[in-house]
Amino acid sequence: MTRLELAPTGIYSFEETSRRLTQFEKSAYQERDGRLVRTLCIGAKPIAVELWWTGNALAVEIGEDLSPIEMEELTKILRRMFSLDVDLTPFYHRIDGDPDLGQLVRERRGLHVVLDASPYECLIKTIVSQQLNLSFAGTLIRRLIEISGERLSHRGEELLVFPTPAQIAKLSYEDLQQLQFNRRKAEYVIDLSRNVVDGSLDLGKLESLSDDEIVKKMLPLRGVGRWTIECLLLFGMGRPDLFPAADIGLRNALRKVYGTVEQPSEEEVRRLGEAWSPWRSYAVFYLWDYLSTTKKSS
Structure with missing residues (x-):
């Protein structure tokens, strides 16, 4: 032990x-x-x-x-x-001057982003989750792990291990369709894994690139849009100044926090976000958390 x-x-x-x-x-x-x-x-x-x-x-x-x-x-x-x-101290100092956002941040003081175990795990989970509700996305992710990952015995129970690219690459599209993946998403997950295995996609090299360079490199991949890349940057790589201004959840959260009648436009969101740089990822993360907890309590 x-x-x-x-x-x-x-x-x-x-x-x-x-x-x-x-x-x-x-x-x-x-x-x-x-x-x-x-x-x-x-x-x-x-x-x-x-x-x-x-x-x-x-x-x-x-x-x-x-x-x-x-x-x-x-x-x-x-x-x-x-x-x-x-160290979130500089983030808290930057946000403290905002009476609305500052309050919800103080209520979550110490909340940190937890990254996935690898960029690959993050990317696969994000692709699976595209345009699905949280519950069904979680079900499909678990089914994918069950069909392709290893099992580990721990304290008398069986734990699942997230599969490697090689393990998912061996699957057929039909294997995933039987788990309620649609055909296109099955192709996205398996083809991306095969790209990692054959070396045409080297996720390890992304760490040395800027956010914009990663977006440019990843966008041509099938099944990988801007939202997927932004999730990879935040939850797979921990980039601190990510700002998905077009995200509907972010805009809904800002409408609630600032008490506006209408959802702010993408341009208005970007203007607000300028004050939070270089900590915009954490501002977004706290706003998403605020939105999820207010939905849960309503």
């Missing part, structure tokens, strides 16, 4: 962060006795990790011994995923 504690940089609320995780990432995280449980891959090795908050650090427990190199890799993955090195 291996245990470690990972301290965050700056203000961090695991309660707020895990609240959103368990609401939107049910295919990846389970709650067990006050802990979050999910699977990860260290290299090609699948492991189960249990996560909880000690009061000032993210505690991690793995039910097996890891080598020093594996421990280093796991630490790197978790610090990246849970945005432990993202």
Whole structure:
């Protein structure tokens, strides 16, 4: 058994962060006795990790011994995923002057974006989720994992491991259609995975590119539109200044926050967002969270 504690940089609320995780990432995280449980891959090795908050650090427990190199890799993955090195103090200072947005941000103080385990996982989940409600998207993602991913035994139960590109690439379009994927989406998911396997799409090289360069590189791919790329940039790569001004959810949230009769135009949204740079990703993320919680309570 291996245990470690990972301290965050700056203000961090695991309660707020895990609240959103368990609401939107049910295919990846389970709650067990006050802990979050999910699977990860260290290299090609699948492991189960249990996560909880000690009061000032993210505690991690793995039910097996890891080598020093594996421990280093796991630490790197978790610090990246849970945005432990993202200090939100400058963001809070920037937003404090806005009496409307500042209030909802203060109510969520310490909420951090949690990234998917890899850009590939994020991209596949986002493509599957296109134009679907949250519940059905989650069902399809789980079915995809069940048909192609490995299974890992942990504390007497079976956990699913998100599939590799090679595992999804082996599927036929008909395999996914039998799971209620439409034909086009089945093609998008499998063809993209095959592109990763044959090297024509190298997601690892995206890290060195700017947001605009990534948009330009990814847009020609079938099934990958601007919304999908923006989700990849935010939830797959943790880019801090993403601003999807055309997003309907963002515009609805702004209408509620600022009490306007009509939804703001894309141009008006962009003008508002200028004041939040270089933290527009977090402004958007907090607004999305505000919208989801107000819908839930209404």
